[in-house]
Amino acid sequence: VEFEQLFHQVYPSLLRYCHRLAGDPDVAEDMAQEAFVRLHRNGVTGPVPALRVWLFRVATRLIQDRGRAVRNRARLLEENPVLPWEAPDPEDGVERDRTVWRVRRILERLDGRDRELLLMREEGFSYREMAEVVGVAPGSIGTLLARAQKRFTTMFEKEGGP
Amino acid sequence: MTQHLDEGTLRGHLDGELPPGEAAAVQRHLEECAPCSLALAGLDRAATVTSGALALLPAGAPHPDGALASVLARVGATPGAVPPPPAAPSPSPRFPQPERRRPGGAPRLPGWMRLAAALVVGAVGVGASIIPGSPLREWVDGPDTSAAAGPEATAAASLGAEGGEVAVFVAPENGSVRIDLAGLPPGEEVRLEWREGGTVGVRALDGARFETAPGRVHVVVGAGGVRIDVPRTLRSLSVWGNGERYLSGSAMNPELLGPNPLQRGDTVVFVVDSPSPPTPR
Numbered sequence: 001v002e003f004e005q006l007f008h009q010v011y012p013s014l015l016r017y018c019h020r021l022a023g024d025p026d027v028a029e030d031m032a033q034e035a036f037v038r039l040h041r042n043g044v045t046g047p048v049p050a051l052r053v054w055l056f057r058v059a060t061r062l063i064q065d066r067g068r069a070v071r072n073r074a075r076l077l078e079e080n081p082v083l084p085w086e087a088p089d090p091e092d093g094v095e096r097d098r099t100v101w102r103v104r105r106i107l108e109r110l111d112g113r114d115r116e117l118l119l120m121r122e123e124g125f126s127y128r129e130m131a132e133v134v135g136v137a138p139g140s141i142g143t144l145l146a147r148a149q150k151r152f153t154t155m156f157e158k159e160g161g162p
Numbered sequence: 163m164t165q166h167l168d169e170g171t172l173r174g175h176l177d178g179e180l181p182p183g184e185a186a187a188v189q190r191h192l193e194e195c196a197p198c199s200l201a202l203a204g205l206d207r208a209a210t211v212t213s214g215a216l217a218l219l220p221a222g223a224p225h226p227d228g229a230l231a232s233v234l235a236r237v238g239a240t241p242g243a244v245p246p247p248p249a250a251p252s253p254s255p256r257f258p259q260p261e262r263r264r265p266g267g268a269p270r271l272p273g274w275m276r277l278a279a280a281l282v283v284g285a286v287g288v289g290a291s292i293i294p295g296s297p298l299r300e301w302v303d304g305p306d307t308s309a310a311a312g313p314e315a316t317a318a319a320s321l322g323a324e325g326g327e328v329a330v331f332v333a334p335e336n337g338s339v340r341i342d343l344a345g346l347p348p349g350e351e352v353r354l355e356w357r358e359g360g361t362v363g364v365r366a367l368d369g370a371r372f373e374t375a376p377g378r379v380h381v382v383v384g385a386g387g388v389r390i391d392v393p394r395t396l397r398s399l400s401v402w403g404n405g406e407r408y409l410s411g412s413a414m415n416p417e418l419l420g421p422n423p424l425q426r427g428d429t430v431v432f433v434v435d436s437p438s439p440p441t442p443r
Contacts, residue, residue, distance in 0.1 A: 011230070033229060037237055099215075099218055103215045103218055107219075119216065126179070143173070149208040149211075149212045152212045153207070156211060
């Protein structure tokens with residue numbers, strides 16, 4: 001029952017974070033659920049804020065690992081092209097909104113840590129919690145976050161803003 | 163504190179992450195240091211732009227059917243019978259929640275107005291003396307200035323101005339009262355005068371020029387708006403734009419002024435999301 005309560009409290013935020021980080025709703029759902037499965041299987045317990053950080057850290061690693069696998073596959077395809085690579089069609093499906101597509105593209109161009117910090121901030125994480133997830137000293141989060149926001153804003157405005 | 167503040171400290175100050183003693187020292191420094199105040203405004207703007215853009219991204223279904231059942235099935239557990247608890251605590255009040263954004267994504271407002279609008283979203287107890295039943299006095303008098311209690315409200319006046327629309331926002335912020343002037347055309351001259359009550363912080367973006375004297379600041383606006391932070395003890399403040407008075411009164415009872423809507427056809431608009439919608443005078 002405690003597990004279910006935790007699920008209801010954290011899952012929506014974790015799913016949103018994973019969706020924005022991975023850019024794919026199916027992957028996001030898989031990763032968010034996998035994090036909960038690992039929490040249960042490993043018997044991790046503690047206060048909800050600590051478990052929330054644990055879940056976000058695991059989900060972040062899962063998405064990072066998947067990203068590496070995807071990049072490796074893309075590299076292999078580049079070296080041995082089978083089909084021409086195409087940019088996602090901004091008029092297609094969920095990403096038909098061109099601004100959304102631009103935001104998505106900027107996020108992908110950012111450093112992984114910048115991306116994670118920006119998205120965790122949107123989920124209301126404190127500096128201490130963000131530091132735990134990305135593995136840096138809490139005292140450096142302000143600087144890292146400020147620079148990530150400036151980099152994002154510069155790229156966003158360079159591409160025409162909203 | 164004589165050196166300029168680094169951006170990590172400024173970011174931490176904006177996010178309320180500094181220890182109280184350090185936050186007070188930073189605030190004092192900001193009141194006297196224009197470069198740091200400008201840097202702070204730049205960081206604030208970057209955070210607002212970033213947050214607004216990220217909020218446009220799809221966020222997934224909040225509770226996809228079967229997600230919990232799927233997880234429980236994988237770990238071999240049986241679902242319990244307890245109803246879902248209330249939603250998790252809301253993220254930082256500095257950033258609007260995606261769920262609380264109005265349908266259709268980001269507001270379609272010009273740059274600084276959008277920034278100012280974002281800044282007042284989520285503010286508590288905003289008001290002005292010309293709004294009957296304004297919660298501002300209650301907020302100022304009350305011991306708790308956190309953003310966690312009380313009705314949510316925003317107050318804004320949209321003043322007709324030559325060449326465009328100037329928006330004036332008034333909101334409590336960290337124990338002071340914040341006034342944002344948005345939509346000011348470049349080159350507009352904003353003048354502030356105040357008496358009795360303390361130091362006024364003035365920030366402007368993108369090429370603004372300042373002239374200061376005791377109790378008076380004169381700003382030639384660049385490409386951005388103007389932000390004014392006044393202590394709640396301030397007894398008298400007046401703000402003019404190109405010779406026209408925008409605001410007058412004390413921090414506790416600011417009165418937003420503008421072209422007379424009845425005589426000149428301009429509009430003065432207040433948007434207050436409170437349990438008892440106030441009416442403009």
